[in-house]
Amino acid sequence: MTRVRKLYELQLVDTQIARLEAALAALDDGTAMRAQVEQARTAEETARAELQARQSRLRDLELELQSTVGKANKVEQDLYSGRISNPKELRAMQEDVEALGRQRQRIEDEMLGLMEEVERQLEQIRALEAARQARERELDEHLEEYTTRQRALTAELEAARRQRDALAAEVDPDFLRRYERLRSRKDGVAVTAVNGSVCNACHMTVPEAVLNAARERDEIRTCEDCGRILYVPVE
Ligand SMILES: [Zn+2]
Incomplete structure (x- = not known):
């Protein structure tokens, strides 16, 4: 092999090395996809936290409802027991029963609204969960591909560099x-x-x-x- 030919061989290997280095640098390590997974997780967690807040409010209202119904029953029992005959006292009790009834209505209305929201939110969470899982699968698949490609390119690059060193030692x-x-x-x-x-x-x-x-x-x-x-x- 002539000296110029050897130099040309060296050039071919150096060009290949540059191409491999560029290909390695251009590999997508999944940073953008990872951010999307994070976003999907946050959206799902936020929705779950909101759901929990509503469910906990529902439990509070349930207790409040029980207590209101209990109080109303007690006043009604006293009212219709015949033990109380003072008209002023009776009117006050009647008013209590009505106030408790209005309170009960308010509680039940709020509960109904909350239950509808919980229903909607459960559906939303199912969709968010599916989206998050899809993103995670995408990322996993991408990372697998990325790792395979990166390993292959690195191996090729190492081989080319060894070849380069051997050739360079032979060049004038x-x-x-x-x-x-x-x-x-x-x-x-x-x-x-x-x-x-x-x-x-x-x-x-x-x-x-x-x-x-x-x-x-x-x-x-x-x-x-x-x-x-x-x-x-x-x-
Ligand atoms: Zn030229």
Whole structure:
């Protein structure tokens, strides 16, 4: 293998390494999806907390209702027992019964409203739960895919880097220095193949004299337009 050919092989591996590094960096680690799962969890928890507050209010009202009904029954019993004959006292008791009746109505109305809300909320929670589970499944599947892809790319990258080290050790040290300098200035591409008589990197025609020199001598020749090292494949 000629020295320029070795340099070209090195370029191919370096290009592959750059591609693998970009692919790894572009992998979606699921951050956005994780945020969506969090959002879904929060929405569900909020709804459950609201439900609990309403259910606890319902239990309080239930006790209040029992106590109100108990009080009303007691006053009614006294009222109709015949033991009390004072009209003023009787009127006061009658008023008590009516007030307790109105209180009972208020409690029952509030309970009815709450029960409807609880019903609606239970339905909403079922929907939120299903949405949260779907998001969690999506995230799990994505992370599985992500991990598989990341492992594969990392393995490929490690292999390419080992190959790179082995190749670089075989390249002429002067060539390697020029190559590295050029690569950092030329977007990672220091060596380019010539296709026919056209530079593969900038697509300009390489003069015949340069082509011949590159073909015949194992020396560094550069493209006059883009400045990259030319590799002329042997047919
Ligand atoms: Zn060029």
